[in-house]
Amino acid sequence: MPRDQAEAIVLRTFPLADQDKIAVFLTAERGVLRGVAKGARKFANRFGSSLEPLSHVTVFFYEKERSDLVTISSCDLRESFFDVFSDPAAGFALSYMAELSEEFVPVRARENLAFRLFLSILRAVRDKVDVQILTRYFEAWLLRLNGILPDIRRCRLCRRAIEDPAPAWLSPRRDGVFCDACAPSRKEEIRENLGRFLSWVRDNPPSACASLPFSSEEIRSFAGALQAMIIFHLEREPKSRRWLQAENGLSGRKE
Numbered sequence: 001m002p003r004d005q006a007e008a009i010v011l012r013t014f015p016l017a018d019q020d021k022i023a024v025f026l027t028a029e030r031g032v033l034r035g036v037a038k039g040a041r042k043f044a045n046r047f048g049s050s051l052e053p054l055s056h057v058t059v060f061f062y063e064k065e066r067s068d069l070v071t072i073s074s075c076d077l078r079e080s081f082f083d084v085f086s087d088p089a090a091g092f093a094l095s096y097m098a099e100l101s102e103e104f105v106p107v108r109a110r111e112n113l114a115f116r117l118f119l120s121i122l123r124a125v126r127d128k129v130d131v132q133i134l135t136r137y138f139e140a141w142l143l144r145l146n147g148i149l150p151d152i153r154r155c156r157l158c159r160r161a162i163e164d165p166a167p168a169w170l171s172p173r174r175d176g177v178f179c180d181a182c183a184p185s186r187k188e189e190i191r192e193n194l195g196r197f198l199s200w201v202r203d204n205p206p207s208a209c210a211s212l213p214f215s216s217e218e219i220r221s222f223a224g225a226l227q228a229m230i231i232f233h234l235e236r237e238p239k240s241r242r243w244l245q246a247e248n249g250l251s252g253r254k255e
């Protein structure tokens with residue numbers, strides 16, 4: 001089998017047997033890629049620090065017949081983001097984004113946008129852009145890239161515009177937002193400025209989050225609705241979300 005290569009971000013690794021690791025990558029050309037790195041747990045192994053989580057790398061690998069796992073032959077470090085873990089809030093937020101990327105990006109699909117999104121967020125975190133804002137930015141893009149961001153500007157039923165200060169309600173199950181009169185349930189309130197935030201996210205790179213035209217109070221208020229949509233489509237709560245909440249002081253979403 002010929003050797004292949006991909007530009008990638010290491011999402012995570014975990015031990016395999018005594019001396020090996022399984023590494024999960026988000027690649028530019030092939031979506032999520034999982035591979036065996038033989039000997040990666042040995043002292044002074046050939047992978048060095050290239051398999052540290054969040055490393056931006058070029059990974060070289062061989063396909064294996066009848067296996068979803070490739071064999072990683074080597075991995076070259078292009079850009080290290082190890083420093084971001086010195087800030088626990090940044091570490092938790094990026095672990096959460098890595099978990100969601102692994103869950104939402106298809107295996108071996110062409111997913112250049114998801115890769116570019118994560119890489120640009122990593123660079124923004126390194127440049128000390130607020131991680132809470134970047135996490136909301138990531139969630140909004142994740143929903144958009146997966147085609148699961150409903151139109152939140154109009155009531156799904158009566159088509160009336162959603163306007164502050166009238167309350168409107170999200171129903172992930174019914175794939176949309178409902179005005180107060182039509183709402184099938186009233187758990188997750190949607191404010192009109194969430195629509196403005198989503199438009200802003202669509203039109204601006206992560207680095208622009210440093211001068212975002214929303215208050216931190218507003219940003220915090222977007223978490224519930226964005227995460228409700230993510231949890232609905234994932235069909236479970238992301239494991240790393242708990243840490244995120246502890247760090248941001250967010251209250252748990254009431255089911």
Ligand SMILES: [Zn+2]
Pocket residue numbers: 155156157158159160178179180181182183
């Ligand atoms: Zn309505």
